[in-house]
Amino acid sequence: MAKRLKMLMLAALLAPAGALWAQNGAIDARTFDQLTKAQELAAEDRHDDALYILDRLKERGRLNSYATAQLWNFYAFIYASRDEYQQAIDAYFKVMEQEDAPNGLVLTAKYTIAQLYFQMEQYGDCIRFMNEWLETADKPTPTAHIMLAQAYYQTHEYDRAMTHVDDALALERAAGNRVQEGWLRLKAVLSYTKGDYASTAQTYEELISLYPNSTYLRQLAGMYSETGQGGERLAVFDALYEHGALKTESDLLNLAYMWQGEQVPYKAGRIIEQGMAKGAIEESPKNVESLANAWAQANEYEKAIPTLSKAAQISGDGLYYARLAGVHFNAGDYAAAAEAAIQADQQGGLKNPAGNLMLLGMAYFNDRKYEPALQAFRRAKQSRDTFASANKWESYTLKEIERIRELSRSQDELEQRTREAIESRENNLNAIGIGS
Structure with a gap:
């Protein structure tokens, strides 16, 4: 200056x-x-x-x-x-x-x-x-209007400041010149200060078109968030990612979570996986769990299970074993789900231990191990939160046990009648001299 x-x-x-x-x-x-x-x-x-x-x-x-x-x-x-x-x-x-x-x-x-x-x-x-x-x-100059805009900004007269910024930009464009970067930045600051996020976003869009810069992309993404344009925000962050401008763990995880929010968990998993491979994302239990959750949501159980198993082993926390039990259950491996739920129960530290017992009971039930299932449901009944659900499952399990027993009795009776019928037929044949 x-x-x-x-x-x-x-x-x-x-x-x-x-x-x-x-x-x-x-x-x-x-x-x-x-x-x-x-x-x-x-x-x-x-x-x-x-x-x-x-x-x-x-x-x-x-x-x-x-x-x-x-x-x-x-x-x-x-x-x-x-x-x-x-x-x-x-x-x-x-x-x-x-x-x-x-x-x-x-x-x-x-x-x-x-x-x-x-x-x-x-x-x-x-x-x-x-x-x-x-x-x-x-002939008023654009620079005169910009100086006035800056002075009005310093005196907190934002509407007047904006008027002179717009005048400067109009004069510069009318002259066929590319507007200066600093002038657009001032307009963006004024719009943001006034709470006009839509106008701020438009200004950053122009800044990016004239002066490409990852900083402006980040700020534009922030404005899209303020205006509820989640899709546009995701597109901006993804563009930053594709151009290698997202390097920090927080940025990469934020993008992954956005993709999960848009119901595209596979891409979220790829971002976290690649971030870990490059050392940008720490392989902490929490981050490994996030990766496993992304794979699980994408129905990539072959990737989710070993990933979550790793998180459980690293942490030794029952919470991760409980999550692993859920993934095994959704994958249809009920024996493995029950095993992980037992591990979770033994390790402790669960936010919802009764919920883990419910999952254990259902895993046993689906694996046709009804007696252990009953034990799990009866333990779950001790919690007020799961009492009603556990009680229904207990009744259902008892009915299933009774149904199987009844089926077994019927099968036994049928087999007995069949044997008796065969024996009677053989006796009759022998009596008339036809039998052997």
């Missing part, structure tokens, strides 16, 4: 040289030569030497109003170049006090005063002088 300010002031300093100074004899030859010399010294950053010449000219006291305006313009430039902003502002005020000061010089003075006040963080004064400049300038 300071460097750009100095370049602007130097351009303003050089502009009046030659034809403008000599115009209508407004400056005598001696004064012209001295100002030219001061200009050359100032351009070389020999400020003390330039000030010496200006001081001598001022002390002569024979300068007309036009020449005096030029003199103070030089003073202002040198003071500003030395970061003596208040003295530079005072000098520019003296430029504007001169009756014959050229209109262009007065406008430049107002513009530069506004910039200097901005540098001094006196934003109210900056706003006042920049607005004065805008009112009289033939």
